[in-house]
Structure formats: structure tokens, C-alpha cells
Amino acid sequence: MTTIMDIIRLLTETPLIFVSIAGLTWGILGGALPGISASITMALVLPFTYTMDPAQAIALLACVYIGAEYGGSIPAILIRTPGTNSSAATVIDGYELNRQGRAGEALGISLMSGVIGSLFGLAMLIMLTEPLSWLALAFTPASYFGLGILGLSVIASMSGGSLIKGLAAATVGLMIATVGTDPISGVTRFTFDIPDLLGGVEPVLVMVGLFALTELMSQSGSTNTTQLNQKIKIKLPSLAVMNRLKRSQFIGCVLGLFEGLTPGGGGSIAAFMSYNEAKRWSKTPHLFGKGSEEGVAAPEAANNTVASTALIPLLSFGIPSSNSTAVLLGGLLMHGLIPGPRLFEQSAQVIDSIYVGSFIAIIAQIGVGIIILPACIWLVNRPRPYRAGFIFALILSGIFTLNNSLFDLGIALALGLVGFLMRIAGFPVLPMILGVVLGHMVESSYRRSLVLSGGDHMIFLQDPIAVALLSIALIFVVFSLSREVRDARKTRIEEARS
Amino acid sequence: MTFIKSIGQAVLGLATLAIVSGANAQAEPLPYPNKVVTLVTHSSPGGGSDVFLREMTKYLGRYIDATFIVENVQGGSGGKAMARVASGPADGSVFYATTPTYIYTSLMSKPQSTYKDMDPLVNIFADSEVIYTRTDGPYKSLKDVIEHAKKERGRWGAANPASLERQAAEQLKRAAGVTPAIVTHEGGGDMMLNVLNGTLDIGIGEIQELRSQLDAGKITLLATFNPERITEKPDVPTVKELGYDVSLVKFRGLAGPKGVPDATKAVWDEAIKNLLADPEYKKAYTAEVLVPQLIGEKDYPAFINNFATSTEEFLKSTGAIK
Numbered sequence: 131m132t133t134i135m136d137i138i139r140l141l142t143e144t145p146l147i148f149v150s151i152a153g154l155t156w157g158i159l160g161g162a163l164p165g166i167s168a169s170i171t172m173a174l175v176l177p178f179t180y181t182m183d184p185a186q187a188i189a190l191l192a193c194v195y196i197g198a199e200y201g202g203s204i205p206a207i208l209i210r211t212p213g214t215n216s217s218a219a220t221v222i223d224g225y226e227l228n229r230q231g232r233a234g235e236a237l238g239i240s241l242m243s244g245v246i247g248s249l250f251g252l253a254m255l256i257m258l259t260e261p262l263s264w265l266a267l268a269f270t271p272a273s274y275f276g277l278g279i280l281g282l283s284v285i286a287s288m289s290g291g292s293l294i295k296g297l298a299a300a301t302v303g304l305m306i307a308t309v310g311t312d313p314i315s316g317v318t319r320f321t322f323d324i325p326d327l328l329g330g331v332e333p334v335l336v337m338v339g340l341f342a343l344t345e346l347m348s349q350s351g352s353t354n355t356t357q358l359n360q361k362i363k364i365k366l367p368s369l370a371v372m373n374r375l376k377r378s379q380f381i382g383c384v385l386g387l388f389e390g391l392t393p394g395g396g397g398s399i400a401a402f403m404s405y406n407e408a409k410r411w412s413k414t415p416h417l418f419g420k421g422s423e424e425g426v427a428a429p430e431a432a433n434n435t436v437a438s439t440a441l442i443p444l445l446s447f448g449i450p451s452s453n454s455t456a457v458l459l460g461g462l463l464m465h466g467l468i469p470g471p472r473l474f475e476q477s478a479q480v481i482d483s484i485y486v487g488s489f490i491a492i493i494a495q496i497g498v499g500i501i502i503l504p505a506c507i508w509l510v511n512r513p514r515p516y517r518a519g520f521i522f523a524l525i526l527s528g529i530f531t532l533n534n535s536l537f538d539l540g541i542a543l544a545l546g547l548v549g550f551l552m553r554i555a556g557f558p559v560l561p562m563i564l565g566v567v568l569g570h571m572v573e574s575s576y577r578r579s580l581v582l583s584g585g586d587h588m589i590f591l592q593d594p595i596a597v598a599l600l601s602i603a604l605i606f607v608v609f610s611l612s613r614e615v616r617d618a619r620k621t622r623i624e625e626a627r628s
Numbered sequence: 629m630t631f632i633k634s635i636g637q638a639v640l641g642l643a644t645l646a647i648v649s650g651a652n653a654q655a656e657p658l659p660y661p662n663k664v665v666t667l668v669t670h671s672s673p674g675g676g677s678d679v680f681l682r683e684m685t686k687y688l689g690r691y692i693d694a695t696f697i698v699e700n701v702q703g704g705s706g707g708k709a710m711a712r713v714a715s716g717p718a719d720g721s722v723f724y725a726t727t728p729t730y731i732y733t734s735l736m737s738k739p740q741s742t743y744k745d746m747d748p749l750v751n752i753f754a755d756s757e758v759i760y761t762r763t764d765g766p767y768k769s770l771k772d773v774i775e776h777a778k779k780e781r782g783r784w785g786a787a788n789p790a791s792l793e794r795q796a797a798e799q800l801k802r803a804a805g806v807t808p809a810i811v812t813h814e815g816g817g818d819m820m821l822n823v824l825n826g827t828l829d830i831g832i833g834e835i836q837e838l839r840s841q842l843d844a845g846k847i848t849l850l851a852t853f854n855p856e857r858i859t860e861k862p863d864v865p866t867v868k869e870l871g872y873d874v875s876l877v878k879f880r881g882l883a884g885p886k887g888v889p890d891a892t893k894a895v896w897d898e899a900i901k902n903l904l905a906d907p908e909y910k911k912a913y914t915a916e917v918l919v920p921q922l923i924g925e926k927d928y929p930a931f932i933n934n935f936a937t938s939t940e941e942f943l944k945s946t947g948a949i950k
Contacts, residue, residue: 270827271811311705314812316789316948318737325707325739460672463679469840534701535708574814581809582783582827 146189146483150490151498153190157197158495158502162205163524167214167334168198168397168437170528172457184465185480189487191461192441195454196248196491199397199437200499203240203430207233209521211342216397216433218337218563219405223418223425230421234365239423240430241499242367243379247431248492250383251390251438256485259442259474271578272590276599278572281399283603284406284610285561293614296561299552303565304572306331313574314581326537335529335542336566340559342525343546346518348553364503371423378408378424379431386435391443397436398567401429402560410609438488445469445481657693658895662721665694667882668713669725670706676836677725680753680880680918687909691899706730707739714741718885720892723749726881728792731936736790736949747888748932750896751881751923752904753913756835757796757853758864762824763846770850770870773830774804782808785819785831792878793832795942796853803872823847834878835861835917860917877921879935881928893925 153175160171172194179187202214207224220240227236269277285300309320310330321327367375382404389400408428409418418425437454444455446469462469467477474481529542549559583589590596667685671677678700685696701709706729716722724730724746734742761767767776776782784801786794789812797810811828813819816837823831824846835858841847849864855875857866868875882896903909904920913920923931943949 267821267825269821270825271822312789313814314789315946316736316791316794316812321737323738325705325733325737328705328707328733328737473840578811578813581811584781584809 146186146487147490149186149190150193150487151494153193153487154197154491154494155498155502157194157199158201158204158498159197160194161198161201161213161217162502163213163528167454168195168202168216169454169457171198172454172461176457176461179461184467184477185483186487187465188458188461188467188480189483191458192484192488193491195437195458196434196488196495197498198454199248199433200241200244200430200495202433203244203426204237204503207236207240207426210345211521212337214397214433215334215337216401216436217429218341218398218560219401219429220426221341222405223420223422226419226421227423227426232421235367235423236426237364237503238366239371239375239426241364241496242372243375243382243427243430244434245492245495246379247383247386247434248438248488248495250431251386251435252485252488252492254387254435255438255441255488259446268595270593270595271575271582272593273595273599274571274575275579275590276593276596276603278568278575280599280603280606281403281568282564282572283606284403285564292556292558293611295557299557299559300561300565303336303562303567304569306336306562306566307569307573313570314577324537326535330570331541331566332538333563333567335538336545337563338525338529339542339545340549340552340563342521343542344549344553344559346522346525347546347550349518364500366500367423375424375427377411378404378428381407381411382428382431383435386432387439389432390436390439390441397433397440400432400436402564404428404432441484445473445484657689657691658899660692660694660895661719661889661892662694664697664721665692666697666699666716666722667725668699668701668709668722670700670702670709670729671725672700672702676834677727677880681725683912683916684752684903684909687903687906688899690906691902692895705733705737707733707737707741710734710739710743710746711741713883714745714885716885718887718889720884720888720895723882723884726751726879726883726932728878728935728939730883731932731939732790732943735936735940735943743883743932743936745886746883747886748928749882749884749888749893749925750900751879751921751928751931752900753880753918754854754921755878755880756858756917756919757793757832757876757878758835758838758858759830759832759850759852759867760823760838760842760847761830761850762826763848765826765829767829767850770865770867773850774806776829777804777806777808782806783811783828784808785811785813785822785828787813787816787819787831787833787837790943790948792876795939796874796876797832798942798946799874799876800867800872803874820847839917854919858917858919860914877935879921879923879931880918881923883932897924 156175157168157171161168172191175190175194179190182190198214199216202212202217203220203224204213206212206217206220207228210221210225212218212221224236224240227233282300285296307330309327310318311328312319318328382400385404385407386397386400389397389403405418405425405428408424409415409422412418412422412424414422414424440455441458444459459469467473467480525542526539529538530536552559552562579589580587590600667681669677669681678698681698685698688696701712709724710730710733713722713724726748730743733739734744759770759773761773767773773782777784784797786797788794794810794812801808801810808829811822813822816833819828819831819833820838820841822828824841830850832853835842835849838847842849849861851867851870852858852861852864853867853874853876855866855868855877858864866875900922904922940949
């Protein structure tokens with residue numbers, strides 16, 4: 131036993147710099163594997179941290195999170211499959227750029243936007259953790275309802291042409307979100323006496339099914355193989371490009387900050403919202419969806435910001451705002467560290483190593499990202515049947531690892547088929563995913579508010595945060611509707627002319 | 629990825645082995661028919677039962693001559709873990725970590741295997757369930773809270789919809805003859821926020837989840853649902869003392885497949901008694917405010933059945949089951 135103990139000690143008592151870079155590398159690889167989300171990547175490494183020094187263990191987990199948020203964009207751009215939930219928004223323009231033969235540029239933009247987002251997030255984490263912890267406290271159930279509605283209000287602009295089809299898809303998503311145990315009364319709904327459905331349909335299954343499996347199915351049907359056999363070189367964006375992207379990156383950083391602070395959201399909502407906002411404020415909104423650099427920069431800056439700012443409510447209140455921070459919370463508790471106001475006084479060393487470790491990982495990300503990219507590109511350039519088979523196996527094993535459940539595999543495969551049929555019929559899948567992700571939060575916070583108020587809807591107008599969020603949502607809806615109408619009219623006029 | 633996970637589990641197993649065998653055994657461990665014993669929990673790594681089992685396995689090897697492995701079988705609110713154990717070999721090599729959750733799931737969602745398909749083995753701990761409020765709020769005692777609920781609409785929080793905390797809240801409401809809104813949440817952290825920001829008058833939860841805020845002085849305990857006062861918090865009265873006949877025990881123990889030999893059960897009775905007296909382990913669990921509550925193999929089945937019966941009545945009265 132002594133030798134094993136010695137080996138474990140040797141492996142774990144290495145300096146923080148090694149721990150950070152190891153965490154980052156594992157994070158990028160895990161994030162890059164479709165179906166393996168940031169939280170799964172972190173959960174997989176969790177057992178290895180049992181015997182580590184608590185400060186290093188927590189720093190390692192934080193660095194895995196950072197790496198996974200960047201890693202997720204690699205398959206999003208290269209094979210139209212988000213590696214993590216929060217890189218789903220990157221698929222839209224990232225993959226489009228890849229089709230135009232600009233995959234290298236897209237990857238470079240994703241990498242640099244991620245670094246900027248991470249640095250911004252870390253700065254915010256260090257500066258705001260203690261002062262801003264009141265924000266988490268100010269959120270009542272009514273405010274959460276406002277937040278959920280704000281998230282849903284972007285559906286209109288994600289429907290890609292047909293608002294009706296988008297709303298239909300979103301409704302199906304909301305319906306899927308009602309499966310499981312009722313969040314307020316505890317009554318089971320639509321579970322058909324199947325115990326596996328008690329916890330509901332996990333959003334990750336919907337995302338993997340609708341994005342990844344659907345894509346594999348469509349790819350298998352297409353005979354066009356030329357686009358993937360090109361030699362892709364990573365191209366870091368020039369200063370001029372970075373200058374052009376600064377507005378979208380700024381939007382990503384700010385929304386990432388808010389999303390990280392407010393529990394319930396996580397990186398995916400921040401990424402979608404910043405994509406939407408970047409489009410709204412862009413000088414070239416017509417490029418979005420057709421290969422816009424900004425469409426990659428904004429969500430990637432946002433999800434990397436969340437990887438740091440999500441630690442703010444976690445460390446100051448012990449409230450995990452995403453699945454990944456829930457894993458991190460598990461890691462903290464495992465080492466006897468209880469997050470909360472006193473963590474900063476009692477375990478300053480842990481806090482310091484999170485800050486220092488994250489900084490090392492962010493800087494190393496540029497180097498490690500470049501070193502790992504060719505490996506990923508090599509993978510993408512393998513013959514399609516091999517690659518598709520490999521990805522299929524990876525996705526399925528990733529889903530299985532989630533709960534060791536064959537039932538989950540069935541759900542994901544069924545949703546893959548649904549997504550394939552939706553694509554044929556021209557229904558967008560993004561609104562459906564948003565419905566599943568947000569439906570639960572909207573429903574439970576709505577009903578919880580009404581329990582509090584005794585059924586009086588005025589509670590939503592008495593809460594200042596709820597009022598602010600609902601007003602912004604209303605503005606979003608009005609703006610995107612008017613844009614929809616304007617665009618439709620323009621297209622009709624153009625069609626009439628031609 | 630299952631491959632990587634199994635490596636993880638192997639490393640974890642080795643690490644546990646190292647810790648177990650590296651520790652100084654105070655007494656000779658009792659002989660046991662199996663070399664490896666798997667303890668199954670429905671909780672995720674880092675969750676309540678997971679931490680309880682992993683902490684316990686560090687010391688258990690001193691009293692039972694076997695290696696203990698913790699297996700997380702998540703999903704179906706415990707339904708899968710129960711099926712895994714109920715269909716496992718009844719030779720003492722696999723046990724399930726019991727909590728009230730397994731009764732709730734059995735009653736509410738007709739899983740493949742229920743608590744009835746397992747033999748309760750031994751109870752080890754009871755978690756302390758408490759009523760808390762924010763320190764700078766208007767309530768200084770449980771009486772203030774009840775008085776407020778008589779005059780206006782009270783707002784009480786429970787961590788989960790189908791949980792012991794909800795049951796406690798409903799029972800207290802009935803015993804005190806008041807009609808507050810009982811607001812259920814998704815976990816204790818969620819509820820803590822609403823107590824801290826004044827949305828709720830009180831919250832009902834496990835003391836372990838409150839420690840950080842309690843240490844920081846942000847919240848105050850008003851009462852405990854434990855049958856007796858908590859040793860570490862002697863100033864906190866029990867709900868029963870305050871005149872409301874409600875008390876409950878959030879148990880933590882083990883259950884096995886049906887038909888575990890009596891000789892094997894006897895080993896556990898003896899070992900858990902010694903384990904709870906282990907000074908090092910005692911220090912660890914006292915810090916977690918876990919109250920040792922040894923219920924041996926003879927009495928544990930009756931205890932579980934009683935609990936299930938009263939829970940079933942409660943669930944029927946709220947309309948959660950028919």
C-alpha cells in the first residue's frame with residue numbers, strides 16, 4: 131500500500147501550475163467530446179481529487195470548467211455538434227464559417243473570445259464576489275419568473291424565419307419540461323409509472339438528441355464529402371479583427387456576468403442571449419446565421435465569462451447556478467469546505483488557489499488550445515463513416531455515464547429521430563431546447579410566487595427585479611416581432627421585383 | 629467514457645483501501661463472509677448519503693474485516709438504487725443507504741422494487757431537522773411565527789415537495805391550527821435565499837445544510853423537530869416542548885436484499901455499536917451534527933414500517949397519492 135500512497139502523493143503534491151494546466155487540458159478534451167458536458171467532465175475527474183490537497187483539488191475543478199467551456203466550441207464549429215450545452219449558440223455561425231472554409235478563423239475567434247471572457251469573468255470574480263453577493267439574495271421567486279420569461283423572449287429571434295414554427299417547437303419543449311415530479315405539490319406527471327421519468331427529461335438528453343444525433347443522421351444521408359477534407363489551420367484573429375469583434379465580446383462578457391450571478395441559468399442561456407444581442411447591436415446583422423464572426427465571438431465570450439462568474443454565488447452563498455458549479459459544490463463539500471460568508475475568512479488558501487489556478491489556466495489556454503486543435507482537426511478529417519461511428523459511440527457512452535441508464539439512451543435516440551423529422555419539416559430545434567431548459571424554472575417560480583401571494587398575480591408587479599426583467603422581455607418581443615414583420619415585407623418586395 | 633469512469637472507481641477503491649488499511653485498528657475487526665461489501669446510494673457524488681457513506685467507510689474497516697466500496701446508482705429518485713440492491717445477492721455483500729426518500733419514492737411512484745422488497749438492517753444516525761428564521765427578522769421564537777400566522781398569511785418554506793420537511797410543516801400547521809402558505813422548493817439552498825431575503829417567515833431544513841449561515845450568525849434556530857434537544861444546541865427547544873405534538877426522525881441506516889443470514893446481521897449490530905463509540909469517528913460525526921441513533925436489526929423493520937404507514941397517511945391527506 132505504501133507505494134500506491136507514495137504515487138498518489140507524488141501526483142497530487144505537485145505545484146499549482148501543473149494542476150491548473152492538467153485541469154485545463156482535461157477540460158478542453160472533455161468539452162470537445164460531444165455529449166460530454168462541462169459538468170460531466172468535472173464529475174469524471176472528481177474521484178481523482180479525493181486524496182488531493184483541498185486547495186489544489188478545487189483549483190483543478192475550476193480549471194476543468196474553464197477548459198470545457200472553450201473545448202465545447204471545437205465540435206460546435208467543426209461538426210455542428212456542441213460539445214457542451216453552452217456552446218450550442220456557437221453552432222449557428224461557427225459551423226457556417228466552417229462550411230465557407232473558414233474553420234481556422236472561427237476556432238481562433240472562439241479561442242481568443244473565450245480568453246477575453248475568462249479574464250473578464252475572473253476579474254469580476256475577484257472584485258465582486260463579496261460585494262455582489264447581495265444580488266443573489268435579492269432574487270425572490272417572482273424575480274426568477276421574470277428571468278425565465280426573459281430567457282423565453284428570445285425564441286422569436288431564434289426561429290430562423292418562421293415564427294409560428296418556432297413557437298410550435300418551443301411549446302413542445304415546454305411540454306417536455308412538465309414531465310416528472312411536479313415541482314410544487316410532488317405529484318407525478320406524465321411518468322406512466324416509469325421510475326426513470328420521475329426526475330423528468332434532463333435537458334442534456336434533449337440537447338444531445340436534437341443537435342448531435344440529428345446531425346449524425348443528416349450527415350449519413352448526404353453524399354457530399356469534399357468540405358471536410360480540407361487542411362484547416364488555426365488562425366488567431368488579427369488586431370483588426372479583434373477590434374471589429376470588441377462590441378460583441380463586450381455584450382458576451384456583460385451578459386455572462388449577469389447569467390453567472392443569477393442562479394438557474396448557466397452558460398447556455400447567456401450564450402443564446404448574447405448571440406441575440408450581438409445580432410441586435412451589430413452593424414452587419416444580416417450576416418448572422420450566414421457565417422458571422424461576431425456570432426462566434428459573443429456566445430464564446432459569454433460562456434467563458436460564466437465559467438468564472440458562476441463561482442460568485444457558489445462561493446458566497448453556496449448556491450450553484452449551473453450543473454457545473456453543482457459538481458464544484460460537491461467537490462468543496464467533499465473536502466469539508468462549506469461555501470458561504472465564512473469560507474473567505476477560514477479557507478483563504480482555497481480561494482487564493484482558485485484565483486491563481488484560474489489565471490494560469492486562462493493564459494495557458496492560448497497555448498494548449500493551439501496544441502490540441504490540430505488533434506481535433508485530424509479527428510474531423512477522418513473518413514466520415516469512421517468518424518460518425520466514433521462520435522455515435524462517444525455520444526451514447528457519454529449519455530450512459532450520466533446516470534448509468536439505458537432508458538436515457540432511449541430518450542436521446544428518440545429525440546434524435548424527432549429532431550431529424552423536425553429538420554425535414556423545417557422546424558427550428560433551438561426554441562424547443564430553450565423550452566425544455568427554461569420550462570421548469572418558469573413553471574416552478576410562477577407557481578411558487580402564487581402560493582406566496584395566495585393566488586394574486588400582483589406579486590409580479592410588486593417585485594422590482596421581476597418588473598425590470600419582464601419589461602425587458604416585453605421590449606424584446608415587440609422588437610423582434612416588428613423586425614420579423616419588416617423582414618417579411620422586405621422579402622416579399624424583393625421577390626416581387628425579381 | 630465508462631472506461632474512464634471505471635478507472636476512477638478503481639482509483640477511488642484503492643484510495644479507500646489505502647485509508648482503511650492504513651488506519652490503526654483499535655480492536656480486532658469482526659470476521660465477515662465477504663471480502664468486498666458494496667454500499668449503494670441513490671445520491672450523487674458529494675450528496676448527503678454519499679458523504680455519509682464515504683465518511684463511514686473510512687472507519688468501518690476497523691470493526692468489520694472487509695473492504696467497503698460506495699456505489700452511486702442515481703436516477704428515479706432512488707428507484708434504480710432500490711432495484712439494484714433488492715435484486716442483489718443476499719449474502720451480506722450489498723446494502724442500500726436508507727433515508728426517508730426511499731419510503732417516499734416507494735409510495736409515490738410504484739418503482740420496480742420498493743422498501744418492502746428489502747430487509748432493514750440497522751439504523752445509524754438521525755439528522756436534525758430544525759425550524760430557522762433570519763436573525764435580523766421580526767421573529768424571535770416559534771410562538772411569534774405562529775402568532776403572525778394567526779393574524780396574517782404566514783409563509784413557511786420546505787425544501788422539497790415530497791419530503792419529510794413538507795410533512796413536518798403540514799403537521800405543525802395542523803397542530804397549531806393556522807393556515808400559512810407552505811412553499812416548497814428545489815433544495816435547501818434555494819429555500820435559504822428566500823428565508824434570508826424575507827420572502828419566507830421560516831424555513832424547515834436539515835441543520836447540516838444551514839451550518840455556514842448559522843456560523844455566520846445570519847440565521848437563528850427557533851426549534852427542532854427531533855424528539856429530544858440537540859446536544860450541540862441545548863438552547864433550541866423541541867417543537868413538542870413548545871406544545872405542538874409533532875416530532876420526526878430523518879433516519880440514516882442500511883437495508884439489504886431479503887434473506888440476509890442472521891449471523892451476518894448480528895455482525896453489523898455489533899460493529900455499528902463499536903463504530904459509533906470510535907473516538908475519531910465520533911469527533912467527525914459530532915461536527916456534522918449527526919445524532920447517533922442505533923436501531924438494531926430486531927427493531928429496525930418495525931421502525932421503517934411505522935414510518936411508512938404514517939407517511940402514507942400524510943401523502944393521502946395531501947392528495948399526493950390516492
